[in-house]
Amino acid sequence: MIKKTEKIWMDGKFVDWDNANVHVMTHTLHYGLGVFEGIRCYETKEDPAIFRLKDHVERLFKSAHIFLLAIPYSEKEIEEAIIKTVKINKVKECYIRPLVYIGYGAMGLYPKDNPVEVAISVWPWGAYLGDDGLKNGIRVKVSSFIRNHVNSQMSRAKACGYYINSQLAKKEAISLGYDEALLLDTDGYVAEGSGENIFIVRDGRLKTTPLTSVLEGITRESIMKIARDEKIEVIEERFTRDELYIADEAFFTGTAAEVTPIREVDGRIIGEGKAGKVTKKLQSVFFDSVKGKNKKYGSWLTYVK
Ligand code: PPE
Numbered sequence: 444m445i446k447k448t449e450k451i452w453m454d455g456k457f458v459d460w461d462n463a464n465v466h467v468m469t470h471t472l473h474y475g476l477g478v479f480e481g482i483r484c485y486e487t488k489e490d491p492a493i494f495r496l497k498d499h500v501e502r503l504f505k506s507a508h509i510f511l512l513a514i515p516y517s518e519k520e521i522e523e524a525i526i527k528t529v530k531i532n533k534v535k536e537c538y539i540r541p542l543v544y545i546g547y548g549a550m551g552l553y554p555k556d557n558p559v560e561v562a563i564s565v566w567p568w569g570a571y572l573g574d575d576g577l578k579n580g581i582r583v584k585v586s587s588f589i590r591n592h593v594n595s596q597m598s599r600a601k602a603c604g605y606y607i608n609s610q611l612a613k614k615e616a617i618s619l620g621y622d623e624a625l626l627l628d629t630d631g632y633v634a635e636g637s638g639e640n641i642f643i644v645r646d647g648r649l650k651t652t653p654l655t656s657v658l659e660g661i662t663r664e665s666i667m668k669i670a671r672d673e674k675i676e677v678i679e680e681r682f683t684r685d686e687l688y689i690a691d692e693a694f695f696t697g698t699a700a701e702v703t704p705i706r707e708v709d710g711r712i713i714g715e716g717k718a719g720k721v722t723k724k725l726q727s728v729f730f731d732s733v734k735g736k737n738k739k740y741g742s743w744l745t746y747v748k
Pocket of ligand 1: 660663
């Protein structure tokens with residue numbers, strides 16, 4: 444169960460968590476066209492810090508742009524609303540979920556005059572794939588469900604409806620006893636997890652899927668930056684599932700999943716079957732950065748005073 448906080452921002456007003464409702468005829472609830480973000484706020488020695496706020500809000504607006512949704516606020520207004528929502532809920536650490544949805548009005552697939560509404564919720568959310576997963580790695584299953592074609596799922600957007608594909612994959616993986624699903628693209632190459640980007644390490648080199656078929660992950664980009672600063676070579680290149688099977692290390696990245704090592708794929712042990720050396724190094728710089736302990740990446744943090 445979600446750990447509730449006090450207030451949710453709904454179109455400019457703070458509403459009590461228990462009263463943050465929409466009408467059942469809300470358009471997005473029926474047809475799935477909405478866009479959202481997932482952002483984390485971390486406890487630091489100083490005030491709580493939101494990780495890459497501006498980049499997340501920018502992506503939210505780009506997602507809306509792709510889907511021709513006119514958000515009735517500016518990026519700055521949404522950034523400020525997010526900061527206020529974290530502050531009013533007095534949380535030190537939380538996950539932040541801005542959601543843009545089409546409200547009540549007409550039904551049918553062309554809701555020309557329905558309002559575009561925005562809600563911002565925050566709640567404490569621990570390790571997405573478990574504390575043990577974060578430390579020792581998770582078991583992954585290549586899904587029988589294919590990531591939607593790039594002209595069906597325009598992957599630069601983070602849209603609500605896309606996640607029925609992810610949920611099919613996740614349910615299948617869990618039902619077979621795995622922790623997470625890995626989806627292949629329509630050409631059969633590795634795409635991404637149900638809610639994560641993927642990296643592999645081979646001979647000390649880092650490889651990740653190019654952005655053609657996957658979400659432009661902000662954690663992915665942060666890890667690439669950290670790796671290059673650590674003089675680890677990073678390439679964006681399509682790879683096959685068997686290249687993953689024989690990788691020395693593999694890990695997932697995402698706001699929710701952070702940096703989660705992969706220790707097994709389809710019954711094949713990856714590397715030594717635990718968090719690898721490169722993965723651990725990147726994890727450690729990443730967590731130091733988000734927690735304000737690495738000043739080099741200080742510009743990634745927005746402190747909530
Ligand atoms: N791919 C997908 C499909 C995805 O959903 C996410 C985030 C990523 C990659 C990583 O992107 P980024 O967070 O910018 O590094 N998935 C979000 C939703 C998870 C959920 O269960 O809800 C997240 O991690 O917030």
